[in-house]
Amino acid sequence: MMEETAGITARATISESNRSQIMHHLYQHGVSSRATIAKSLNLTPAAITKITARLIEAGIIEETGGIEGRKNRRSIGLKLDTAKYHVIGVKFARSIVQIGVFDLAGAPINVENLPEVTNDAVDETVARVHAALNDLIASDPAIIAVGMAVPGPYLRHIGRIAVVSSMGEWRKVNFLREFRPSVPVPLFVEQDARAGALAQYLFSPDVSTEDLAYYLLGEGVGLGVIDHGRLVNGSLGAATEIGHISIDIDGRPCECGNVGCLERYCSTPAIHEMIDEAGIVDDSRQLTHNQACRRLFAMASEGDKDAVSIVRRIGRYVGFGAVTIFNAYNPERIVIGDIVAEAGPLLLREVQSVVDRHAIPELNDTTTITLSKLPADAALNGAAAVAITQFLEHPSLFFDLT
Amino acid sequence: MMEETAGITARATISESNRSQIMHHLYQHGVSSRATIAKSLNLTPAAITKITARLIEAGIIEETGGIEGRKNRRSIGLKLDTAKYHVIGVKFARSIVQIGVFDLAGAPINVENLPEVTNDAVDETVARVHAALNDLIASDPAIIAVGMAVPGPYLRHIGRIAVVSSMGEWRKVNFLREFRPSVPVPLFVEQDARAGALAQYLFSPDVSTEDLAYYLLGEGVGLGVIDHGRLVNGSLGAATEIGHISIDIDGRPCECGNVGCLERYCSTPAIHEMIDEAGIVDDSRQLTHNQACRRLFAMASEGDKDAVSIVRRIGRYVGFGAVTIFNAYNPERIVIGDIVAEAGPLLLREVQSVVDRHAIPELNDTTTITLSKLPADAALNGAAAVAITQFLEHPSLFFDLT
Numbered sequence: 001m002m003e004e005t006a007g008i009t010a011r012a013t014i015s016e017s018n019r020s021q022i023m024h025h026l027y028q029h030g031v032s033s034r035a036t037i038a039k040s041l042n043l044t045p046a047a048i049t050k051i052t053a054r055l056i057e058a059g060i061i062e063e064t065g066g067i068e069g070r071k072n073r074r075s076i077g078l079k080l081d082t083a084k085y086h087v088i089g090v091k092f093a094r095s096i097v098q099i100g101v102f103d104l105a106g107a108p109i110n111v112e113n114l115p116e117v118t119n120d121a122v123d124e125t126v127a128r129v130h131a132a133l134n135d136l137i138a139s140d141p142a143i144i145a146v147g148m149a150v151p152g153p154y155l156r157h158i159g160r161i162a163v164v165s166s167m168g169e170w171r172k173v174n175f176l177r178e179f180r181p182s183v184p185v186p187l188f189v190e191q192d193a194r195a196g197a198l199a200q201y202l203f204s205p206d207v208s209t210e211d212l213a214y215y216l217l218g219e220g221v222g223l224g225v226i227d228h229g230r231l232v233n234g235s236l237g238a239a240t241e242i243g244h245i246s247i248d249i250d251g252r253p254c255e256c257g258n259v260g261c262l263e264r265y266c267s268t269p270a271i272h273e274m275i276d277e278a279g280i281v282d283d284s285r286q287l288t289h290n291q292a293c294r295r296l297f298a299m300a301s302e303g304d305k306d307a308v309s310i311v312r313r314i315g316r317y318v319g320f321g322a323v324t325i326f327n328a329y330n331p332e333r334i335v336i337g338d339i340v341a342e343a344g345p346l347l348l349r350e351v352q353s354v355v356d357r358h359a360i361p362e363l364n365d366t367t368t369i370t371l372s373k374l375p376a377d378a379a380l381n382g383a384a385a386v387a388i389t390q391f392l393e394h395p396s397l398f399f400d401l402t
Numbered sequence: 403m404m405e406e407t408a409g410i411t412a413r414a415t416i417s418e419s420n421r422s423q424i425m426h427h428l429y430q431h432g433v434s435s436r437a438t439i440a441k442s443l444n445l446t447p448a449a450i451t452k453i454t455a456r457l458i459e460a461g462i463i464e465e466t467g468g469i470e471g472r473k474n475r476r477s478i479g480l481k482l483d484t485a486k487y488h489v490i491g492v493k494f495a496r497s498i499v500q501i502g503v504f505d506l507a508g509a510p511i512n513v514e515n516l517p518e519v520t521n522d523a524v525d526e527t528v529a530r531v532h533a534a535l536n537d538l539i540a541s542d543p544a545i546i547a548v549g550m551a552v553p554g555p556y557l558r559h560i561g562r563i564a565v566v567s568s569m570g571e572w573r574k575v576n577f578l579r580e581f582r583p584s585v586p587v588p589l590f591v592e593q594d595a596r597a598g599a600l601a602q603y604l605f606s607p608d609v610s611t612e613d614l615a616y617y618l619l620g621e622g623v624g625l626g627v628i629d630h631g632r633l634v635n636g637s638l639g640a641a642t643e644i645g646h647i648s649i650d651i652d653g654r655p656c657e658c659g660n661v662g663c664l665e666r667y668c669s670t671p672a673i674h675e676m677i678d679e680a681g682i683v684d685d686s687r688q689l690t691h692n693q694a695c696r697r698l699f700a701m702a703s704e705g706d707k708d709a710v711s712i713v714r715r716i717g718r719y720v721g722f723g724a725v726t727i728f729n730a731y732n733p734e735r736i737v738i739g740d741i742v743a744e745a746g747p748l749l750l751r752e753v754q755s756v757v758d759r760h761a762i763p764e765l766n767d768t769t770t771i772t773l774s775k776l777p778a779d780a781a782l783n784g785a786a787a788v789a790i791t792q793f794l795e796h797p798s799l800f801f802d803l804t
Binding site: 153155162163209210211227228230232233234235236237238239240241242244245246247248249250256257258259317320323324327328329330331332357358359360361362363366367 | 555557564565611613629630632634635636637638639640641642643644646647648649650651652658659660661719722725726729730731732733734759760761762763764765768769
């Protein structure tokens with residue numbers, strides 16, 4: 001459902017599209033009979049029989065025992081076993097790089113944090129990622145793909161990030177050229193928040209909607225938007241860069257060239273600065289951004305007034321960002337995730353309060369803002385979701401289906 | 403290409419989609435043979451013959467004389483005659499309401515301006531629109547549809563505008579309920595700037611791209627975005643409301659509830675205020691917004707320093723809005739239109755200069771900003787484009803094709 005097809009232009013595309021629809025159906029519904037699939041997708045039973053036979057033969061789906069069919073007749077069930085195959089997700093977030101193995105339902109099998117990355121150790125980290133990928137793929141034959149989530153603006157057709165505030169060395173890495181040649185399975189790269197939106201869409205049935213935004217508040221501030229079931233991409237894949245939308249045209253300069261970028265007010269580096277200035281966390285200058293933020297959030301949740309006041313200030317910026325998301329994309333749901341979301345209900349209340357005052361009432365009435373509930377970080381889960389989405393959309397990239 | 407189809411789900415949808423593709427092909431390419439269409443759309447010659455026979459019978463397309471085919475063989479041409487049918491476009495822009503009749507290529511046949519609307523004369527204007535629609539449809543049997551362009555945020559499934567700064571009475575009009583029952587042809591309503599984007603896409607081959615933004619600077623400030631060939635809509639149809647994105651979270655309050663909305667700085671009412679404050683246009687308070695703006699632009703183009711300085715100030719705001727468009731939607735092209743675009747090259751230079759300083763270089767290098775070159779106002783042309791798009795997408799809504 002995520003791909004950009006302009007219509008029905010090729011016979012080959014029709015078969016792949018039908019295959020993809022059957023896989024999506026089984027992915028969402030679990031066990032289903034051929035008759036149910038045929039009815040739901042409005043395809044002929046003959047077409048379903050033919051396509052599913054090929055998918056069974058390739059080992060993508062399987063038959064289960066008899067299930068209760070219509071009119072109490074028993075019929076054979078079909079199933080896409082989400083535990084059978086695995087994907088690797090890699091999240092690159094400036095100083096933090098995480099690698100996880102996930103099953104096709106997005107459940108984490110193992111997650112590893114690489115050592116903290118400094119701007120002059122990017123090469124070293126890239127080498128570590130290579131080694132980790134090699135080890136994981138060598139030891140787990142169930143792995144069928146690798147997905148990577150990188151800070152935006154990510155230039156999709158080039159394979160490179162355009163701006164990485166505070167960690168410029170990452171700009172030199174061409175992710176596609178760096179990793180594709182040495183990885184024996186298909187590899188995909190996506191902007192981190194867009195990957196996060198895919199993860200919410202695929203793995204969080206309680207928030208999944210056709211009009212969904214994932215609002216990433218971490219080392220960067222990012223956004224991924226699904227509009228009527230499709231990602232908003234932009235010409236170079238660099239759309240939905242909320243972190244570089246100005247909230248004050250006379251505001252703080254940003255490395256992207258703009259001034260007053262939202263990222264300069266509520267990313268973890270910006271919050272770390274607030275903490276240092278306020279002097280409320282001991283030795284805060286020695287801590288990593290995450291450590292400093294987590295200390296702040298812990299103090300705030302214990303009721304420390306100064307800490308609460310800083311979290312509220314952060315919430316005000318995040319809230320204005322949310323109002324921008326309302327007016328720019330009008331999603332039905334905004335899911336907030338990454339480190340800053342760990343500030344929890346206190347932050348969410350402040351965000352909601354800014355939204356209540358400043359959003360267009362009809363949009364506010366129809367939009368829900370929640371915190372991410374995914375088992376892993378949404379962008380890391382999202383890196384896996386990028387790979388899984390490709391598998392569901394283009395099964396023939398992964399298995400011979402001709 | 404504009405509609406939201408989730409895939410191939412129904413036989414009926416496939417036929418309509420094939421019909422629509424053939425109509426799009428003929429609309430874009432002029433005369434084409436069945437063989438060329440079959441090849442271009444990857445459909446079987448038999449399918450093309452069947453579908454085109456029905457379209458000819460219904461009078462939507464026609465055969466032309468022999469044309470030069472492949473291998474120098476003569477073949478029969480097919481043509482969608484864009485002069486054969488007409489549509490009405492109505493642009494509602496607060497104080498200004500325009501009605502035009504257009505052919506299917508977007509060429510204006512006649513355009514009428516209704517008397518200036520005041521906030522307490524909205525009912526009267528609605529009655530005038532009814533009368534004009536009745537007259538036009540009664541006198542021109544070639545009219546097959548009506549398109550309307552209204553200020554956003556337009557709540558599509560309700561039929562009403564959510565916020566109309568400075569002309570609140572328009573909020574009370576439910577366009578669908580008001581006009582659909584009394585109009586004997588299909589009628590469609592779209593947010594004005596989104597209509598303008600469709601007009602650029604359909605009628606301006608020199609700017610048409612799959613990633614296009616139309617930036618409306620008139621009585622309101624609006625935006626329509628086509629992303630990979632599809633409009634960005636939002637859950638209620640209220641996405642891409644650039645006019646209500648804040649450029650200063652401590653800025654001027656707006657009727658939408660937000661503060662620092664772009665519309666408060668570079669719409670014609672905002673510019674009128676600047677002119678009044680500067681006192682450089684005689685009796686400016688007695689002029690309409692458009693008259694005041696046009697006087698300002700005329701003075702600036704004659705070199706009046708104060709006027710030039712105000713146009714530059716406007717350009718700065720418009721430029722920051724453009725940077726937001728880059729980061730929010732990453733289009734390949736931004737077309738600026740409506741009254742404020744009449745400030746011309748002076749404005750465009752200032753916009754470009756702000757963009758050159760503040761946009762991400764890779765995005766700036768790949769994005770072109772131009773002024774609209776449509777024959778009529780882009781949103782008025784756009785109202786027609788909304789109707790024509792529906793005709794090309796859903797021909798069976800207009801003609802019996804079963």
